[in-house]
Amino acid sequence: MEIPKGTLKRLVVKIGTNLLTGKQAFEGHFMEAMVRELCDLKANHDLDIVVVSSGAVGCGMNVLGMERRPSLLPEKQAVAAVGQARLMHYYEVLTQTFNPDLTTAQILLTQSDLDDRRRYLNIRNTLTSLFVLRRVIPIINENDTTATEELRFGDNDTLAAKIAAKIDADTLVILTDVDGLHDGNPATCKDARLIETVERITPELLACAGGAGSVASTGGMRTKLEAAKIATAAGVTCIIANGTRENILHGVLTGTVPATRFLPSKSALSQRKRWIAFGRSARGALHVDEGAREALLVRGRSLLPAGVTAVEGNFDAGAAVRILDPSGALIAHGLANYGSGDIRQIMHHKSGDIAEILGHKDFDEVVHRDNLVLL
Numbered sequence: 514m515e516i517p518k519g520t521l522k523r524l525v526v527k528i529g530t531n532l533l534t535g536k537q538a539f540e541g542h543f544m545e546a547m548v549r550e551l552c553d554l555k556a557n558h559d560l561d562i563v564v565v566s567s568g569a570v571g572c573g574m575n576v577l578g579m580e581r582r583p584s585l586l587p588e589k590q591a592v593a594a595v596g597q598a599r600l601m602h603y604y605e606v607l608t609q610t611f612n613p614d615l616t617t618a619q620i621l622l623t624q625s626d627l628d629d630r631r632r633y634l635n636i637r638n639t640l641t642s643l644f645v646l647r648r649v650i651p652i653i654n655e656n657d658t659t660a661t662e663e664l665r666f667g668d669n670d671t672l673a674a675k676i677a678a679k680i681d682a683d684t685l686v687i688l689t690d691v692d693g694l695h696d697g698n699p700a701t702c703k704d705a706r707l708i709e710t711v712e713r714i715t716p717e718l719l720a721c722a723g724g725a726g727s728v729a730s731t732g733g734m735r736t737k738l739e740a741a742k743i744a745t746a747a748g749v750t751c752i753i754a755n756g757t758r759e760n761i762l763h764g765v766l767t768g769t770v771p772a773t774r775f776l777p778s779k780s781a782l783s784q785r786k787r788w789i790a791f792g793r794s795a796r797g798a799l800h801v802d803e804g805a806r807e808a809l810l811v812r813g814r815s816l817l818p819a820g821v822t823a824v825e826g827n828f829d830a831g832a833a834v835r836i837l838d839p840s841g842a843l844i845a846h847g848l849a850n851y852g853s854g855d856i857r858q859i860m861h862h863k864s865g866d867i868a869e870i871l872g873h874k875d876f877d878e879v880v881h882r883d884n885l886v887l888l
Contacts, residue, residue, distance in 0.1 A: 688756030693773030748781025797826025
């Protein structure tokens with residue numbers, strides 16, 4: 514079945530660890546069918562395609578004859594260094610086999626690449642330039658060989674969602690080893706029902722998510738739901754589907770296979786707001802009272818020091834912070850006008866008291882509404 518013309522221009526495909534590893538290290542038989550589909554979509558449907566691929570550690574485990582995923586960070590980085598070269602070799606050879614006119618490009622990222630606004634924009638420029646070449650399929654992975662724990666995305670689901678948001682993708686397809694999100698665990702509950710369409714990700718939906726699946730995997734269904742939240746907030750349709758099904762990408766894009774489709778927000782965030790909400794890693798958190806919660810969510814106001822009840826972490830002015838309501842629920846991300854030490858001194862106080870307390874006053878607000886994204 515053909516993909517309706519004009520309905521899709523830019524696609525991000527995330528290939529999960531479970532598809533490339535099964536239960537034991539690297540089993541690359543899946544890649545042949547997947548790369549064949551990617552080449553067809555690229556050549557015959559004129560799509561801009563980005564692949565976010567897991568599997569470097571699993572591939573390295575296979576090369577080195579390891580049965581257990583490394584637990585220590587230096588060992589993980591060493592195994593990933595071995596596996597990344599082999600993984601890209603497989604992608605390039607298969608791409609050239611199915612279409613000699615196409616080639617691949619490798620992009621390795623860490624969270625710090627998105628924290629910095631200039632590098633954040635440069636990633637977008639690089640991908641756009643690769644799209645202009647028309648014959649390149651970029652393969653993106655987290656740079657496991659250099660990323661320390663505080664610089665990690667945590668999983669490639671999150672990375673894929675952030676990339677999809679960054680390049681204004683139409684659709685993000687997250688491929689895993691189940692048909693999508695179910696109302697129970699399909700591995701243990703025979704009556705678990707597939708949830709086909711999600712308009713809004715609720716706490717009840719998050720409760721349906723399970724844990725990680727294989728010895729080489731780092732993510733589970735919950736990380737995919739968090740990724741869907743990022744993508745849909747940016748106006749990107751997100752689909753979770755079973756990569757083990759034949760011709761899965763064509764089936765997903767034509768709506769002929771079971772899957773869970775997350776509908777995009779009707780008002781997509783601007784690129785700058787996306788960077789604030791999802792590009793930068795949060796360095797701390799601000800707890801607010803009910804009055805501040807209402808001011809932010811209902812009245813569209815800035816966060817003033819009087820509404821802050823507690824500060825988590827140590828950070829400088831300009832850092833990205835999470836904003837939590839009285840119940841501890843995340844309601845916003847923002848850029849703090851003051852460092853954590855100063856906020857601890859001025860919280861509970863009016864803006865007019867800031868100069869007397871700190872000896873200076875740079876801003877009336879702890880987080881200005883222009884630097885705040887409601888979640």
